Amino acid sequence: MIVLGIESTAHTFGIGIYDSKKNKILSNAKHMFKPPLGIGMLPREASEHHYKECDKILKQALETAKIKKEEIDLIAFSQGPGLGACLRVGASIARFLSLELKKPLIGVNHCIAHLEVAKVTTPAKDPIMLYVSGGNTQIIAFDEGKYRVFGETQDIPVGNLFDVFARNAGLPMPGGPVIEKLALKGREYIPLPYAVKGMDVSFSGILTTASKMIGKKKIEDISYSLQETAYSMLVEVTERAMAHCNKKELVLAGGVAANKRLRQMCDTMCKEREARFFVPEFQYCCDNGAMIAVLGAIEHEAGVETKLKDSRIKTKWRTDEVKVSWI
């Protein structure tokens, strides 16, 4: 079955094509909205970007996959969670293609798609996933019939911590890679609020404290301390989730998975517990259409389909609300 997947939860508009029979991702086209320097992302502007790019991305996805529109068997789209204005673009295009091509439609959960694409593109079979991005921070695993959230942020996502700190410090966006570079030159650890609350984490106190140090402490030392504190918190909670669920695999996903220090900390933790650690190829770590196509194919094979009348977007769709009929 040839599945076309559409991603549009936030800044990225992506279309991927997956051949489920061959278990092969044929293409993964995308384009990211970049807000002007110093300004955060306005959902309306991001959605306009998606409308502007969609034609080009669709063409690119079909050309790379060497597939004609008519050969597509199923249209999958990110139904949530995400920004309403952005999600609506993907959902509208998906409905349109489904009607035009007379092919079934399936709305999938963005967070679970990150995990399922990791299972297709790495040897991981039943992992815990540490999902860290600009819009999400969750520790997810399949347990007793559902994908469950074993830990998450109580306030801002970790990528957002870096982005907002960078903006406050007048650094270029996105903040994560800039802070990673600066942190390599950091020498002094500046204590920041280590906020692990049960299985959850909180980053807003770190952001406030670190922002107050701008101009008073070396930016390299603040960056180093930000990374060490935030990543230690995440790895602590992830390790506890692995122990609780008795899982022997860890997958790191989301844009923050690019960070070498976080990878190193995850790797050390896994080695100590004799677990295996995987990071999917980076194009599948960030938001992308291929992961939506992959989850669409898996769910459809299990008999799931989304009727047009049920295809409304779900901005706050939680991972643990999804009925998992395919495992």
Ligand code: AMP
């Ligand atoms: P996503 O939301 O998955 O597209 O990921 C974007 C987020 O990842 C932004 O918040 C970036 O600051 C962050 N990010 C990207 N590269 C890195 C990196 N090398 N280290 C830390 N964070 C990063």
Ligand code: MG
């Ligand atoms: Mg994502």
